[in-house]
Amino acid sequence: MFRGWPLLLFLGSCSGQPAIAPGGIVSNNPCIDAILAEIAAPHQISAVSVYSHESASASAPVDWARQFPALGTAAEDIIAAKPRLVLTGNLASSGTNTALAKAGIDVVAMGVAATLDEDIAQVRQIAKAIDRIDAGEALVARITQSISTPAAIPYRPTAIIWQNGGFVAGEGTMQDELLQRHGFRNASSGFGLKSWGILPLETLIRNPPEVIFMPVNADGREDRAMAARVQLINNLRNKTSIVHFPDRLLYCGGPTTIKVSKILAKAREDILALQQKDAP
Structure with missing residues (x-):
């Protein structure tokens, strides 16, 4: 804590x-x-x-x-x-x-x-x-x-939580557990990461997951370094969804877990709704 x-x-x-x-x-x-x-x-x-x-x-x-x-x-x-x-x-x-x-x-x-x-x-x-x-x-x-897991999860979009500096929550972290609970598959293992690791931007762009959860500062903006990365990642818009949320939600558990869960649940609903809309 x-x-x-x-x-x-x-x-x-x-x-x-x-x-x-x-x-x-x-x-x-x-x-x-x-x-x-x-x-x-x-x-x-x-x-x-x-x-x-x-x-x-x-x-x-x-x-x-x-x-x-x-x-x-x-x-x-x-x-x-x-x-x-x-x-x-x-x-x-x-x-x-x-x-x-x-x-x-x-x-x-x-x-x-x-x-x-x-x-x-x-x-x-x-x-x-x-x-x-x-x-x-x-x-x-x-x-x-x-954090209750849906009764049936027929499809799990790949996702990562990608912070400034390239830090990614890998397997064995509470963030990884939250991703799984809300119907995502943490893509960190596909990049060879364990626990918390660093994922270079170039590697991320070559093989992006379906969702990138990207924390932002308290005022809702990225710092200059993160903004540059966002601009590059936006080139992946047709391949992946970028979901922003306050970075302070990564610091603690307790009631913060409820706030994180709402963001993850909403993101999954949006992705599934988009897929249904695009389905023939």
Whole structure:
């Protein structure tokens, strides 16, 4: 659940934000924030991740996150907030969690979910930690519904998720599992890729899949490098469909999985409708 972003330290006293109320729940991870936005009672939360205050890095709704003070990942800042509980990404290697434990602060730490089952387990772990089990199960039910596999899939279009830099989600990733759940066949294995790999543009153009899911920035635009690639890929318009979606949807699971599922399901419906229209 933790993204390898640069460390940002925000202190309430120097940022102009309200002081952090002691005795509450503190999250310093934007993926956890997204789950809290769905299942936590507002009075439970003392602070959220600083990343959740910015649309480019937020997974939780920004308007929701800005109701609360923002906090970075430095142990001294978290200790000064005097929380009852800290929900965090797996920061043990940095010593942060060790320092929090020595200060007598309860910590629930979790890494990046590799599968949908792990993702659901993390939702339940957070719900149990904050005593909101019923709300957690309601979110799990929505996630489970969103990823339900169609009863019969007679045809699976080939597809890849192709990010800036050529990064592609391969077999064994949660993104690969989502593609399969929604009736696609991940074309990454045909390019010899495993897990996350790099697929050069030239290779992609020579043998394109039927669908390219292409993440875009928070403002809905590609950066300059991606825009150039899109222009080239548009030459494949008669061979493949390009589906854009916000890149932040690749960062987290939880309720983000529901948003990704809607995009994948809609893309498959559009492709099948187009095939039926073109059928003789």
